[in-house]
Amino acid sequence: MKNQFNITRRVALGLAAGGLVLGMAGQAAAEVDFSGKTIEWIIPFSAGGGSDTWARFNALLLAKYLPGQPTVIVVNEPGGGSTKGTNLFAARAEPDGLMILGTSGSTQFPYLLGDPRVRYEYKDWKIAMAGPTGGVVYTTPSLGLKGPEDIAALKDKELVYASQGATSLDLVPLLGFRLMGFNVQHVFGFKGRGDGRLAFERGEVNIDYQTSSAYIKSVQPLVEAGEAVPLFSWGVLNEAGEVVRDPTFPDLPTFVEAYQTLTGSAPSGPEYEAYFAFFTAGFPAQKMMFLPKDTPDEIVATYQKAFEDMKADPDYLASAESVLGTYEQVTGPLAQALFEKGTTIAPELRTQVAQMLASEYGVKLGED
Known part of the structure; x- marks a missing residue:
C-alpha cells in the first residue's frame, strides 16, 4: 500500500x-x-x-x-x-x-x-x-472537553454528526469514528459540509469536521469564541507513507495520535486499511x-x-x-x-466498505 x-x-x-x-x-x-x-x-x-x-x-x-x-x-x-x-x-x-x-x-x-x-x-x-x-474534527464544549487531550471523554457520549451521505467524503469520519469506538449517530442527507457546520452552530449536532479552508474561515472563529473544541486533524502523509501532523494545524494531533490516546496502540488491521484507502483518496x-x-x-x-x-x-x-x-x-x-x-x-477494499455500510448502517449504495 x-x-x-x-x-x-x-x-x-x-x-x-x-x-x-x-x-x-x-x-x-x-x-x-x-x-x-x-x-x-x-x-x-x-x-x-x-x-x-x-x-x-x-x-x-x-x-x-x-x-x-x-x-x-x-x-x-x-x-x-x-x-x-x-x-x-x-x-x-x-x-x-x-x-x-x-x-x-x-x-x-x-x-x-x-x-x-x-x-x-x-x-x-x-x-x-x-x-x-486537510481537515479538522471538532466538538462542542458542552460535552465537557477543553482540548484534544480530553478526547477520551467522548467514549461514553452520544454523538450526532451531520453527514452528506455514507458514500460522500463523510465516509472518512464514519470509518474513523467507528474505528475509534465512538457512539455516533450519522444523520444523512445534508447538502454539504457548510450545512453540517450550520447544524453544529444551531446545536443540532455535537461533532463535526470541516476541510481546511472552511475550518480556517468558519470554525476557527468559533474556537476563539469558546464555542467549539478542536480534537484532531486527519493529518498528512510523509515520504515514508506515515501519517504526520498537518503543517496547517501543527498544534493538533493527527487521527493516528488521537487513536493512540484512546486505545494505547497504533491503528492496524483491515478496518484501518479501509479507512486509510479512503483518507488517501479523499x-x-x-x-x-x-x-x-x-x-x-x-x-x-x-x-x-x-x-x-x-x-x-x-x-x-x-x-x-x-x-x-x-x-x-x-x-x-x-x-x-x-x-x-x-x-x-x-x-x-471497495467490497469490504460496501458490506460494512450495509450491515452496520443499513446503507445500500445509492441510498443515504
Whole structure:
C-alpha cells in the first residue's frame, strides 16, 4: 500500500511542482481567447463549505489570468452526495472551456464505490488542476472537553454528526469514528459540509469536521469564541507513507495520535486499511478541476497555464495559506498522478466498505 500512494504523499507534503507542468504549447494556448465570455465553475455542493470556499478563492484569480479575462462564476449544484451537480456537468458541459467542474472526495467516493447514482466517468475527463487539503474534527464544549487531550471523554457520549451521505467524503469520519469506538449517530442527507457546520452552530449536532479552508474561515472563529473544541486533524502523509501532523494545524494531533490516546496502540488491521484507502483518496487527492473529455488540448493548456501564473500573483501569495492552508495546487503530470490515485481503489477494499455500510448502517449504495 505504501508504494501505491508515493506520488500522492509528495503532494500531501506540499512539495513544489516546478518542472512537472505540462508543456503549454505556447502558441496554441495563446490563440485561446475568452474575451466577453462567462465561465461557469460547477461546484456540486452547497455554499459555505470547503469546496465552495476553494472555488471562490481561485475563481477571481483564474479570471485574471485566462486570456481575455472572462467572468468566472461559481455555480452551486448540491444534492445526491455531490452526484447531482457532477451528473449535470457530465451531461451538459461542452468542450469549449466555458463550463468547468470542481470535485472533492465526496464526488470521488460514490464513483469508487460504484454508487448507482453516478452517471459520470472520471477517466473521460481532462484534469486542469489538483490540490490536496486537510481537515479538522471538532466538538462542542458542552460535552465537557477543553482540548484534544480530553478526547477520551467522548467514549461514553452520544454523538450526532451531520453527514452528506455514507458514500460522500463523510465516509472518512464514519470509518474513523467507528474505528475509534465512538457512539455516533450519522444523520444523512445534508447538502454539504457548510450545512453540517450550520447544524453544529444551531446545536443540532455535537461533532463535526470541516476541510481546511472552511475550518480556517468558519470554525476557527468559533474556537476563539469558546464555542467549539478542536480534537484532531486527519493529518498528512510523509515520504515514508506515515501519517504526520498537518503543517496547517501543527498544534493538533493527527487521527493516528488521537487513536493512540484512546486505545494505547497504533491503528492496524483491515478496518484501518479501509479507512486509510479512503483518507488517501479523499484528502491528498481531494480537490480537482476538470474539463470535458473532448476539450481541445490548447484549451486545457490555457487553463493549466492560468493556474500556474496565478500562483505567482501577489494577491494569491498573500492569501492562499490563510484560505487554503499550506497545500500546493498543482498542474501537469503531478495533477494527472493525483487524478489516477484519487479515482482508483483496490476491489477488495471497495467490497469490504460496501458490506460494512450495509450491515452496520443499513446503507445500500445509492441510498443515504
